[in-house]
Amino acid sequence: MFEPRDAPYPELKKTHTMAHVGRPWTDYKPPPAAPVWAAIEGLGRYYILLAALELDVFDTMQRLGPSTVDVIADALDAPVDHVRSLLDGVVALDLLDQFTDVYELNDAAKRYLVSDGPASMAGLIPMAPGPHENWTQLADTVRSGRPATPIEDDPVGFYVPLVEGTFTTMFRCATRADLKIRYSAMRAPKILDLGAGGAPWSIAMLNGCPDGSAVVNDLPGVIDVAQAKTAEHGVADRCEFRPGDFHTIDIEAGHYDIVVLGHVCRTEGADGARHLIERAFEALKPEGRLVLADYFTDIERKFNPHAVIMGTTMMASTEKGFCFTHQEFSEWLRDAGFIDLRLVEPIGFQQSFVASRPR
Amino acid sequence: MIEIDTLIVGSHVVTMNPTRDVIRHGAVAVRGNEIVDVGKQSDLEAIYAPKQTVGSDRFVVTPGMVNTHIHITGEPLTRGYVPDDTPFEENVFMWLCPLYSVFTAEEERLSAQLAAVEMLKSGTTTFLEAGTIRFLDDVIDGLVEVGIRGRVGNWVWDLPPEPDVYKQNTDAAIDMLQQQLVDHASVADGRLGTWSILVGHTTASDPLWKAARELADEHGTGMSFHMSPAKLDPEAFVAEFGHRPMIHLAELGILRDDVAITHCVQVDDQELAIMAEAGVSVAHCPTTALKVSYGVTQIGKMPEMVKAGVNVSIGTDGNNASNYSDLMRATYLVAGLFKDARQDPQMFPAEMAYEMATLGGAKTMRMQDTIGSLEVGKRADIVLHDTDRPEWRPLLNVANQLVWSADGRGVHTVFVDGVKVVEAGQMTTIDEGTFYDRCQRAGEAITARSGLPDKAKWPVL
Numbered sequence: 001m002f003e004p005r006d007a008p009y010p011e012l013k014k015t016h017t018m019a020h021v022g023r024p025w026t027d028y029k030p031p032p033a034a035p036v037w038a039a040i041e042g043l044g045r046y047y048i049l050l051a052a053l054e055l056d057v058f059d060t061m062q063r064l065g066p067s068t069v070d071v072i073a074d075a076l077d078a079p080v081d082h083v084r085s086l087l088d089g090v091v092a093l094d095l096l097d098q099f100t101d102v103y104e105l106n107d108a109a110k111r112y113l114v115s116d117g118p119a120s121m122a123g124l125i126p127m128a129p130g131p132h133e134n135w136t137q138l139a140d141t142v143r144s145g146r147p148a149t150p151i152e153d154d155p156v157g158f159y160v161p162l163v164e165g166t167f168t169t170m171f172r173c174a175t176r177a178d179l180k181i182r183y184s185a186m187r188a189p190k191i192l193d194l195g196a197g198g199a200p201w202s203i204a205m206l207n208g209c210p211d212g213s214a215v216v217n218d219l220p221g222v223i224d225v226a227q228a229k230t231a232e233h234g235v236a237d238r239c240e241f242r243p244g245d246f247h248t249i250d251i252e253a254g255h256y257d258i259v260v261l262g263h264v265c266r267t268e269g270a271d272g273a274r275h276l277i278e279r280a281f282e283a284l285k286p287e288g289r290l291v292l293a294d295y296f297t298d299i300e301r302k303f304n305p306h307a308v309i310m311g312t313t314m315m316a317s318t319e320k321g322f323c324f325t326h327q328e329f330s331e332w333l334r335d336a337g338f339i340d341l342r343l344v345e346p347i348g349f350q351q352s353f354v355a356s357r358p359r
Numbered sequence: 360m361i362e363i364d365t366l367i368v369g370s371h372v373v374t375m376n377p378t379r380d381v382i383r384h385g386a387v388a389v390r391g392n393e394i395v396d397v398g399k400q401s402d403l404e405a406i407y408a409p410k411q412t413v414g415s416d417r418f419v420v421t422p423g424m425v426n427t428h429i430h431i432t433g434e435p436l437t438r439g440y441v442p443d444d445t446p447f448e449e450n451v452f453m454w455l456c457p458l459y460s461v462f463t464a465e466e467e468r469l470s471a472q473l474a475a476v477e478m479l480k481s482g483t484t485t486f487l488e489a490g491t492i493r494f495l496d497d498v499i500d501g502l503v504e505v506g507i508r509g510r511v512g513n514w515v516w517d518l519p520p521e522p523d524v525y526k527q528n529t530d531a532a533i534d535m536l537q538q539q540l541v542d543h544a545s546v547a548d549g550r551l552g553t554w555s556i557l558v559g560h561t562t563a564s565d566p567l568w569k570a571a572r573e574l575a576d577e578h579g580t581g582m583s584f585h586m587s588p589a590k591l592d593p594e595a596f597v598a599e600f601g602h603r604p605m606i607h608l609a610e611l612g613i614l615r616d617d618v619a620i621t622h623c624v625q626v627d628d629q630e631l632a633i634m635a636e637a638g639v640s641v642a643h644c645p646t647t648a649l650k651v652s653y654g655v656t657q658i659g660k661m662p663e664m665v666k667a668g669v670n671v672s673i674g675t676d677g678n679n680a681s682n683y684s685d686l687m688r689a690t691y692l693v694a695g696l697f698k699d700a701r702q703d704p705q706m707f708p709a710e711m712a713y714e715m716a717t718l719g720g721a722k723t724m725r726m727q728d729t730i731g732s733l734e735v736g737k738r739a740d741i742v743l744h745d746t747d748r749p750e751w752r753p754l755l756n757v758a759n760q761l762v763w764s765a766d767g768r769g770v771h772t773v774f775v776d777g778v779k780v781v782e783a784g785q786m787t788t789i790d791e792g793t794f795y796d797r798c799q800r801a802g803e804a805i806t807a808r809s810g811l812p813d814k815a816k817w818p819v820l
Binding site for chain 2: 342
């Protein structure tokens with residue numbers, strides 16, 4: 001007869017093991033406070049990084065190369081002790097290397113934090129959390145169902161720097177998406193880019209399709225960024241800029257080969273997202289394809305913290321915004337009539353549904 | 360003349376009886392769900408007056424094969440979605456668990472039907488399920504409609520803390536197990552029933568292992584679970600208990616001759632001896648071992664198991680570890696893997712591989728008295744292979760060609776329990792015209808809902 005007995009390696013015991021389940025379990029240990037401290041430090045961590053960007057620490061250090069704190073402080077024109085404290089904080093974030101008094105950009109900083117890094121997020125970081133003051137009033141937002149300062153009050157003021165800041169990442173995503181969905185194989189595609197921001201998807205597709213053309217939409221003011229970016233990338237002459245609200249602007253039915261909804265659905269709430277999907281369906285030719293990029297939470301809304309926190313961010317910053325699950329989006333797409341759904345991930349954390357209008 | 364329902368005739372009747380007789384111009388007489396005679400066609404035609412005669416010299420007649428490990432839910436509708444260059448743990452925890460978690464009841468029913476259709480159309484008439492993920496009632500309902508024989512059961516575990524949708528605690532797992540053994544002990548005249556099926560590996564506490572054992576005893580069923588495909592299981596058991604899985608299970612009193620253990624690639628000699636002494640069966644899934652790189656050709660002890668008296672049968676496993684449910688393809692691999700690994704052509708000759716796919720499977724499922732061979736008194740689970748196909752001609756050595764030449768595509772007609780469920784390569788029990796479209800749509804819906812990206816390396820235009 002088998003009798004439960006102590007494991008030979010007590011340090012490996014967990015509250016639930018193959019030998020035992022349930023309570024009481026004699027070597028129960030209290031959980032660590034690390035998650036609480038991580039939350040407390042979150043505020044400081046973000047502002048350490050933000051301050052470093054505002055002070056031009058990363059670009060300065062790229063110019064200087066490995067340097068002592070004295071040299072860096074001198075270049076930043078700030079007191080040595082304060083600069084050292086800030087730099088040590090950035091080192092603690094694993095975004096700088098430090099040996100004795102010499103500080104140096106690490107690979108992450110070179111890639112993501114210097115302004116001309118290959119995947120620079122320097123412009124994104126100040127904007128990504130939404131209006132900062134809204135976070136200090138989050139409880140009120142939850143209680144009232146509305147943020148104190150929703151982005152919708154001044155969308156141009158918020159979205160212009162946001163879409164400028166996110167352009168590099170989104171353009172990388174859109175460019176690499178060709179490896180998955182091969183838009184460059186299409187002959188003279190007509191593209192409709194709703195809520196295009198800086199138009200990274202349109203630019204990537206037009207670069208890949210020399211005979212393609214695009215209708216680029218965003219709010220008046222925000223669309224200026226798209227005009228500037230398309231001109232910068234040499235495709236503006238193949239774009240028609242159509243300013244206005246993507247829920248109400250005129251769209252030709254059955255006209256487009258590709259419709260892009262790039263990171264816009266999560267600002268619109270469930271009804272708004274469904275409406276955009278339905279508009280996209282109407283706009284597409286038979287066999288035309290929708291590319292719907294966003295942050296999607298998993299079915300249990302807990303296994304993808306990045307998307308979950310993004311959902312909370314939307315709640316904190318907008319009147320209607322939330323993140324939705326893959327299941328919700330796939331059902332909405334099917335309800336609208338789309339078939340052949342695929343979920344592609346051109347770069348990490350950037351997922352896009354690709355769906356077709358039936359023949 | 361004696362009245363019977365069906366006389367099945369063929370150029371060769373592969374009986375798989377104790378002397379392994381192959382009858383030229385043979386026939387099988389069927390009344391109801393039972394085989395009443397096997398012999399020369401001319402002899403049986405002189406004795407019996409059949410309501411129908413099926414077959415001709417164009418066909419090789421064999422017993423239905425027995426697939427002793429197949430995931431009929433969670434996998435068929437996501438076939439091949441998991442990249443084949445995914446390490447084992449990533450394969451299970453990052454891909455399979457999320458896919459399993461988003462199935463609806465209707466999709467699990469459809470998934471089970473797809474698996475059953477593929478098995479039947481490739482000559483497998485009986486299967487042992489790896490574990491229904493969530494909706495057993497719907498799955499059984501779907502299987503009744505298709506007409507296959509099998510033993511099923513819920514996916515029972517109590518240690519993994521997630522995902523929520525099919526998380527179980529010990530009490531709930533035991534309750535579920537008990538309930539299914541009571542509610543579905545015998546369905547469709549015994550064609551379908553439930554077993555004491557655990558996920559296995561390191562997912563069950565000792566109390567659950569023991570409860571599953573006791574419930575199998577109480578209800579007279581077998582037990583089935585996964586164990587030791589990769590090093591993860593033995594390493595975890597050694598860390599937890601100081602010894603390897605088979606030793607621990609033997610100490611718990613789990614291992615008996617009604618136990619079917621899947622994989623068993625990473626077992627040492629001491630474990631092998633314990634398994635042989637207990638009389639367990641092993642469900643060897645060769646394609647999974649290859650695709651998920653278990654190392655079966657390097658460290659697998661299947662030849663030693665057979666030599667020690669362990670009954671080794673064959674499974675096709677899930678459609679992301681092994682994309683097909685055609686047991687003839689898996690049997691082909693069984694015949695070949697160890698020939699090459701040991702540089703010894705006497706490893707698993709075709710005849711032995713085919714025994715493993717029929718009689719071995721029947722023994723694993725504790726049905727050796729009713730299926731696995733064409734003998735008087737056994738159930739009429741019969742397959743007709745069409746030899747008017749290039750891979751079957753010339754037909755000079757039927758056993759060799761069943762394993763090395765043919766595959767399930769040559770299966771023409773299939774009987775289960777005396778009922779013709781496949782005729783001329785088409786299902787008689789369901790409408791295949793709409794079936795595959797439903798499967799396609801369901802597969803796309805499941806993968807889209809799962810949140811797992813399409814990792815196919817070639818662009819889709």
